[in-house]
Amino acid sequence: MICNVPLTPEQKQRSQFNYCCYCGINGISYMCLGETVMVLLAVRLALPDWAVAAISAMLFFGFALLPLGKWTTARVGAARSQADFWVARNIVAVGVAMSVPWSLLGWRWLAVGSVLGGAFLFYGFRAAGVVMSVPLIGEITDERSRGTQLGRSNGLFNTAATISLVAVSALMYWRDSIWTLFGIILFGAVCGVTASRFLNRIDETEGLRESARHPLSEDIPQILRSPAIRRMILGRICTNLCLLMTTGISILAMKRGYGISDFEALGFSLILYAAKSLGSPLCSLLADRIGARQALQAFFLCSAAAAPLWIFAPQNYCLLHALSLFILLGLGDCGAEIGKGLYFLQCVPQKLQTSASVIVSLFDGALTGLLAIALNALILKGGEALTAESPMALAKYQMYYRLALPFLAFAFWGVSRQRFLPSAPR
Numbered sequence: 001m002i003c004n005v006p007l008t009p010e011q012k013q014r015s016q017f018n019y020c021c022y023c024g025i026n027g028i029s030y031m032c033l034g035e036t037v038m039v040l041l042a043v044r045l046a047l048p049d050w051a052v053a054a055i056s057a058m059l060f061f062g063f064a065l066l067p068l069g070k071w072t073t074a075r076v077g078a079a080r081s082q083a084d085f086w087v088a089r090n091i092v093a094v095g096v097a098m099s100v101p102w103s104l105l106g107w108r109w110l111a112v113g114s115v116l117g118g119a120f121l122f123y124g125f126r127a128a129g130v131v132m133s134v135p136l137i138g139e140i141t142d143e144r145s146r147g148t149q150l151g152r153s154n155g156l157f158n159t160a161a162t163i164s165l166v167a168v169s170a171l172m173y174w175r176d177s178i179w180t181l182f183g184i185i186l187f188g189a190v191c192g193v194t195a196s197r198f199l200n201r202i203d204e205t206e207g208l209r210e211s212a213r214h215p216l217s218e219d220i221p222q223i224l225r226s227p228a229i230r231r232m233i234l235g236r237i238c239t240n241l242c243l244l245m246t247t248g249i250s251i252l253a254m255k256r257g258y259g260i261s262d263f264e265a266l267g268f269s270l271i272l273y274a275a276k277s278l279g280s281p282l283c284s285l286l287a288d289r290i291g292a293r294q295a296l297q298a299f300f301l302c303s304a305a306a307a308p309l310w311i312f313a314p315q316n317y318c319l320l321h322a323l324s325l326f327i328l329l330g331l332g333d334c335g336a337e338i339g340k341g342l343y344f345l346q347c348v349p350q351k352l353q354t355s356a357s358v359i360v361s362l363f364d365g366a367l368t369g370l371l372a373i374a375l376n377a378l379i380l381k382g383g384e385a386l387t388a389e390s391p392m393a394l395a396k397y398q399m400y401y402r403l404a405l406p407f408l409a410f411a412f413w414g415v416s417r418q419r420f421l422p423s424a425p426r
Helices: 009-033 035-044 049-076 078-097 099-104 108-130 133-140 146-174 178-199 206-213 216-225 227-257 262-290 292-304 306-311 319-347 350-386 395-416
Strands: none
Touching: 009 035, 009 078, 009 133, 009 146, 009 178, 035 049, 035 108, 035 178, 035 227, 035 262, 049 078, 049 108, 049 206, 049 227, 049 350, 078 099, 078 108, 078 133, 078 178, 078 206, 099 108, 099 178, 133 146, 133 206, 133 319, 133 350, 146 178, 146 262, 146 319, 206 350, 216 227, 216 350, 227 262, 227 292, 227 306, 227 319, 227 350, 227 395, 262 292, 262 319, 292 306, 292 319, 292 395, 306 319, 306 395, 319 350, 350 395
């Protein structure tokens, strides 16, 4: 509901509850039709490496549809806009599942198009929906409660995703077939539509809608003139690029480098989300204690640790190596999400947050997605060429991370360039 007066403490508390309910159900939905299941589906359909790696990049490339979210928010409000796009993204997910019958009918490129096109729209509608999510959280919280709310909502999402992944893994163990993946995606779409109902119950002020109506052209010069915001954009691009060069490729390397089953691959995704779930309160506390900038550097190193772990990985599958890898990736992913949200709210003046959310996300989303698709494809091809004579399937992915090290080092420099900001009052 859109109010013409500031939200009361009771309205804020009720809105926080509904947002947490949405996050919990959305966690179930995402694990049934998000990146992990899409990657497993693409591998099962024998899609080429570049196409599998591109699925992860679509998470950020989809931010190209952000202006559509601003346009919708200006008409129906932030919460209603996100709810509508959430329904659309879950309907689009069914298009990804349709790659199964296309592949079985022998229409390979149609299957590739369904996966990549569906993934783009799936993440694109997500981006359009969440364009106002950070300002909306700022609306239903105050400075003292923002870190706690971000940690709680992220924790609920990751906990629900972990439980959902346990169920998906058990189902794949019991009935390991491509049609099982098809059914899982359909179930996830139903849960996603259900989650959108809680978004419609969130209260907000007229200010968010008015802010969305403000022309971007008037705010862009002020946003881009700010050295702090420019450095924040660079830091977010570098953080996202690191995530795309580590998490998605690690799952691919486990699957094709060690030849593990879908059930085992889901097990490692479970470790990843369990680390994100259990680590959410810790990441939130750390960001509050040492500041968002320092926390982002620490969590970047957690994700970047995948490079040396893969370079010196054992040639035969080792459980301890896999556990260490995915725990660090989970903490890095979770911490980056919380750190970026807190840094944005502290760095960007409230009157510019709507426009900045669009501009910043276009840079660190769409631009990062394009860079990651090109860079990952180039480095994977390079790794394949340099290890063509190696009998070990893992060698290609180890070479990938050797070639990726300079890019990760440059990305860490970009994250370190963000300006120091004081922590929120306690």
